[in-house]
Amino acid sequence: MITVDQKLLTFSLGDEGYGISILRVKEIIGMLDITQVPRTPDFIKGVINLRGKIIPIMDLRMKFGMDEKPYNERTCIIVIEVSINGNQRLLGVVVDTVAEVINITAEEIEPAPQYGSKTEHNLIAGMGKVKDRVIIILDIDEVVFCDEVIKMLDNI
Amino acid sequence: MDEDQKIELNIDREFWDDFIQEAFEHIEEIEMNVLILEKEPEHEEIIHTMFRAFHTIKGLSGFVEHTVIQEIAHKTETLMDFCRKGEMKVDKKLVDAILKSSDFIKQLCEEVDSGLDKDFLAQIRTHINVLEDLVEAHEKSQSAEPTTEVEIKEIEPVIEVFEKEEIVLEIVETLPVLEVEQKEEAKIVELPAEDKEKVEKIQDKPVVEAVKMKKEAAKKVEPTKVEPIAPVVEVVSKETAVANKTKSPIEEYMKVANSKIDHLVEMIGELIINQSLIDQYVAMNYSHDNQFIANMGGLSRTTRELQDLSMFLRMVSLKPTFQKITRVARDTIQELGKDVEFVTVGDSTEIDRVVTDKLLDPLVHLIKNAISHGVETNSQDRIKKGKSAQAKVELVAYNKRGSIYIEIRDDGRGIDTDVVYKKAIEKSLIDPNREYSEEEIKEFILLPGFSTAEKVDNISGRGVGMDVVKTQIFKIGGKVDIKSELGKGSVFTLKIPVNHAIMNGTVIDMFGQHFIVPTLNVKEILLPKENQWIFTQQQRTMLRVRENIVPIVPIAGLFKGLYKEENSSLVLLLESEGEFRALPITNVLNRQEVVVKPLGEEFSSLKYISGMSILGNGRVSLILDVDYLFTMEAKE
Numbered sequence: 001m002i003t004v005d006q007k008l009l010t011f012s013l014g015d016e017g018y019g020i021s022i023l024r025v026k027e028i029i030g031m032l033d034i035t036q037v038p039r040t041p042d043f044i045k046g047v048i049n050l051r052g053k054i055i056p057i058m059d060l061r062m063k064f065g066m067d068e069k070p071y072n073e074r075t076c077i078i079v080i081e082v083s084i085n086g087n088q089r090l091l092g093v094v095v096d097t098v099a100e101v102i103n104i105t106a107e108e109i110e111p112a113p114q115y116g117s118k119t120e121h122n123l124i125a126g127m128g129k130v131k132d133r134v135i136i137i138l139d140i141d142e143v144v145f146c147d148e149v150i151k152m153l154d155n156i
Numbered sequence: 157m158d159e160d161q162k163i164e165l166n167i168d169r170e171f172w173d174d175f176i177q178e179a180f181e182h183i184e185e186i187e188m189n190v191l192i193l194e195k196e197p198e199h200e201e202i203i204h205t206m207f208r209a210f211h212t213i214k215g216l217s218g219f220v221e222h223t224v225i226q227e228i229a230h231k232t233e234t235l236m237d238f239c240r241k242g243e244m245k246v247d248k249k250l251v252d253a254i255l256k257s258s259d260f261i262k263q264l265c266e267e268v269d270s271g272l273d274k275d276f277l278a279q280i281r282t283h284i285n286v287l288e289d290l291v292e293a294h295e296k297s298q299s300a301e302p303t304t305e306v307e308i309k310e311i312e313p314v315i316e317v318f319e320k321e322e323i324v325l326e327i328v329e330t331l332p333v334l335e336v337e338q339k340e341e342a343k344i345v346e347l348p349a350e351d352k353e354k355v356e357k358i359q360d361k362p363v364v365e366a367v368k369m370k371k372e373a374a375k376k377v378e379p380t381k382v383e384p385i386a387p388v389v390e391v392v393s394k395e396t397a398v399a400n401k402t403k404s405p406i407e408e409y410m411k412v413a414n415s416k417i418d419h420l421v422e423m424i425g426e427l428i429i430n431q432s433l434i435d436q437y438v439a440m441n442y443s444h445d446n447q448f449i450a451n452m453g454g455l456s457r458t459t460r461e462l463q464d465l466s467m468f469l470r471m472v473s474l475k476p477t478f479q480k481i482t483r484v485a486r487d488t489i490q491e492l493g494k495d496v497e498f499v500t501v502g503d504s505t506e507i508d509r510v511v512t513d514k515l516l517d518p519l520v521h522l523i524k525n526a527i528s529h530g531v532e533t534n535s536q537d538r539i540k541k542g543k544s545a546q547a548k549v550e551l552v553a554y555n556k557r558g559s560i561y562i563e564i565r566d567d568g569r570g571i572d573t574d575v576v577y578k579k580a581i582e583k584s585l586i587d588p589n590r591e592y593s594e595e596e597i598k599e600f601i602l603l604p605g606f607s608t609a610e611k612v613d614n615i616s617g618r619g620v621g622m623d624v625v626k627t628q629i630f631k632i633g634g635k636v637d638i639k640s641e642l643g644k645g646s647v648f649t650l651k652i653p654v655n656h657a658i659m660n661g662t663v664i665d666m667f668g669q670h671f672i673v674p675t676l677n678v679k680e681i682l683l684p685k686e687n688q689w690i691f692t693q694q695q696r697t698m699l700r701v702r703e704n705i706v707p708i709v710p711i712a713g714l715f716k717g718l719y720k721e722e723n724s725s726l727v728l729l730l731e732s733e734g735e736f737r738a739l740p741i742t743n744v745l746n747r748q749e750v751v752v753k754p755l756g757e758e759f760s761s762l763k764y765i766s767g768m769s770i771l772g773n774g775r776v777s778l779i780l781d782v783d784y785l786f787t788m789e790a791k792e
Contacts, residue, residue, distance in 0.1 A: 035776040036669060038715040039762060047759075047768065047776045052426025054768050054776050056758050089756055 005105045008128065010135055011078065011095040013061050018095075019102070019128060019135045026079040026090060028098050031071050048092060050079065057092040063143065069096065082144045091144060102135075104128045109137065175220045176265045182209040183258045188479045190254050191486065197246035206254070207236035213261060224280060225264050231287035232257040238294055253290060255483075256283050414509065417469050424466040425751045431459045432772045471506040474553050474562075477516055478503040481551060484520050488527045495535050495546045496527055502553035507560050511632050511652060515562075518625040522564045522648050523551065525622070530566035530646055541643055543567065562650040571640040573597040580606065596734060598638045602626040630783070633659055633676065661750040661779065663771065664728060665743040666711070667718050670777045672750055672769055673739070677782040679731040681744055699727060699738040706736045709785045714764055732782050739785065748772075752779065764788075 008019035009028075029050070034057055036046040043062035047054050057077065062068055077092040112124035125139040186209050189202045196202075214229035232254060238244035260280055267276075438452050478500045485498040507515070526549045532538050535545040550565040573594055580586045580600040592600075600606060604623040626636050634652035653659065661672035682701065690698035690705065699706045706729065712719045728739040750769040755762065766781035 033775050035778070036718050037759065037762065037765075037778065038718040039764070040717065040759075042717075049429070049770045049774055049776050052423075052429050052770065054753055054756065054770070056756065089758065091758075 003106050008102050008104055008137065010099040010102055012097050012099060013095060014066060017133055017135045019137045020140050022101055024080045024140050026081055029077050029079065031075050031077065045094065053090065055090045055092050057094060059094045080140055082141065102130055104130060172220055175216050178216060179213055179261060179265055182213050183262050184476060185209055186258045187483055190251055191482055193246055194251045203236065203239045207233060207240050210236055225261050227284060228257050228260055231284055231291065234291050235287065243298060244294055253286060421466045421470060424463055427459055428463050429770045431456055433774045436772065470509045472509045472512055473503065474505050474507060474512065475503045477512050478551060480516060481519055481523055485523050485527060488524050492528060494527065494531055496531055497546050497548045499548065500551045505553040505555055505560060514628060514632050518628045521625050526564050526566040530568035532568055560652045564648040565645065567645040570642040570644050570646055571598050572642055576600050598640055599734060602636060659750055659752050662747050663745040664741045665745055666741050667715060667720050669718065670771060672777050672779040673728060674782060675747055677730050677732055678728060680729040682727045682729055683725060684727055701729065704736065706738045709737050709739045710788055711740060714788065730782055732786050735786060737786055
């Protein structure tokens with residue numbers, strides 16, 4: 001539940017608009033050569049060289065069970081900062097297009113709908129109503145840290 | 157000090173941390189010096205240094221109000237003071253006491269947070285009593301002698317110096333008659349040592365000052381160029397050279413946190429990657445612009461030089477490591493009561509700091525092993541074999557072709573391959589149906605769970621260890637080599653890359669992606685004929701290489717998600733610990749130095765890769781963990 005005003009970076013996956021807190025975003029880059037890492041979940045596309053730093057890349061479409069879409073010039077990687085086992089790490093998230101940065105007040109945010117669906121309910125921090133659009137606000141820590149990623153950390 | 161006294165430190169953590177760091181530096185110095193002192197008990201300079209070190213620790217511990225450390229340091233300092241004055245001889249008893257003092261201080265520093273238990277404090281109490289006994293015994297023996305003698309002793313050397321050099325500015329000045337004589341005869345008259353007044357004056361001057369005066373005197377004398385004086389001048393100037401040497405400030409150092417250096421080195425690594433990307437691009441697109449190419453060339457050279465420099469930043473000498481080992485060797489020799497001479501050679505060899513940290517444990521183990529197992533149990537056995545009664549264990553380090561070699565040599569029993577073979581069979585560590593060469597049998601001692609020592613003691617013989625040595629050394633990219641001759645001794649050679657972060661890698665192509673294999677593990681690159689493949693269930697599972705059958709790494713499972721069916725024609729023959737595996741590949745691209753980047757937390761569970769690296773084309777490549785490939789079963 002979000003109770004304070006937010007600055008969100010909005011992006012789209014297919015027809016849906018999403019937003020994440022701008023505070024977590026390090027930078028936005030275009031597509032780079034991805035080196036595949038075998039024996040990782042499908043949505044982990046591999047690793048890239050971000051100015052000498054090696055960071056893993058997650059495809060958000062595949063993470064959300066959407067169809068895979070070939071990357072084009074509008075495809076972006078949002079580099080976010082996450083904490084894995086207490087260490088600050090960078091992670092690249094592949095999205096269809098990055099839209100804009102918006103201000104949203106606490107009143108404009110409604111709690112996430114409870115559908116009882118197992119996978120996605122806690123990934124959503126809230127629904128933001130901006131003008132006539134609805135933006136799904138993601139809890140990026142949950143997105144990065146949900147089951148499959150943990151599974152990846154545990155075995156293989 | 158009560159035995160159950162708890163030490164309260166009413167000071168800032170920061171002060172305490174500073175104290176520990178400084179105390180450790182002094183303790184390290186003391187440990188090094190005391191071992192030299194044991195060999196040269198009359199080394200004055202070292203006695204002085206050690207006195208100062210304990211004195212400093214005493215002062216510092218007073219500042220942080222650690223009374224126990226203070227007491228130990230104080231008592232030890234008193235003993236050192238006696239030695240300094242030449243009243244006490246350095247003997248084994250004293251050396252032991254000093255080492256114990258430094259051990260306790262070290263332990264007290266390390267365990268300040270955990271609190272002190274009674275036993276430990278009792279041990280310290282006993283030690284302090286030993287120190288007190290030494291002090292008292294000495295004071296008693298001193299009080300028996302007349303004190304005047306001591307005074308005379310102190311005066312004498314000062315006069316001696318002057319008599320030797322035959323010039324003393326002050327005397328020359330205050331005795332004009334003498335100066336005249338000096339010029340006329342060009343030969344210095346005997347010092348009027350009998351002149352009580354003058355002698356008393358000199359007596360107050362420290363020797364260093366006297367030397368300084370002599371330097372001035374020498375300058376004065378020089379311009380006159382009276383020939384017979386020349387030799388005297390020479391002597392004096394030599395003396396001043398020594399004085400200058402001790403006085404001239406040594407190169408100054410700055411303490412920089414390791415993390416900062418690591419960060420800098422990492423950044424330079426990134427710079428190198430960017431540089432090679434730009435270089436490639438320029439070569440492709442700007443070949444017509446000579447000026448640009450030349451400028452880029454210059455930049456490129458500077459960048460690479462910067463990289464070389466950055467590699468040196470992390471290089472530290474092996475000295476501290478060798479010191480610690482010398483100490484361990486001494487204790488081991490003493491505990492076992494063997495007659496062993498321990499020698500270190502090449503402690504100035506430099507190596508990456510990260511590597512030295514990981515080197516200590518394996519070296520300690522190898523040295524203990526050499527002393528306890530390598531060297532004969534008693535010297536009679538040695539004499540019977542025509543060897544000297546005293547055994548020799550050497551720790552030698554040297555640099556050769558970009559690698560550091562560290563050898564642990566002993567002139568003891570050598571490895572008995574029959575015993576080793578039987579033991580290995582007994583513990584079912586090896587295949588009894590296979591023939592093994594002498595070399596291979598020697599390597600069995602590196603297998604996990606192998607130990608030939610009959611009884612378990614606190615030195616070695618638990619059967620852990622040698623395999624740990626091997627894995628530790630392997631982790632830093634090194635190799636262990638064993639040479640041994642029965643009855644003559646053994647040599648364990650560790651070959652370690654100078655820089656841990658840089659590795660020689662063979663870049664291979666598999667399924668259209670580049671991978672890196674440590675060149676160290678690449679034995680051969682083969683182009684096998686069709687009849688060399690051995691199939692089971694229509695799968696290639698083995699490869700016949702000459703008379704050996706080599707299992708094939710199950711790449712379909714290994715590269716799940718990337719694997720594509722393709723009939724690889726090339727094979728990389730991998731070697732690790734005397735075993736072989738065949739890795740089918742599409743192509744070999746090149747062999748190059750690669751900067752190893754450790755795996756991030758998110759990939760730490762992927763055991764088949766040991767790291768990643770960024771290649772010249774800017775893409776990330778995975779470095780295959782060869783050891784893991786060897787553990788893979790065909791069905792995976």
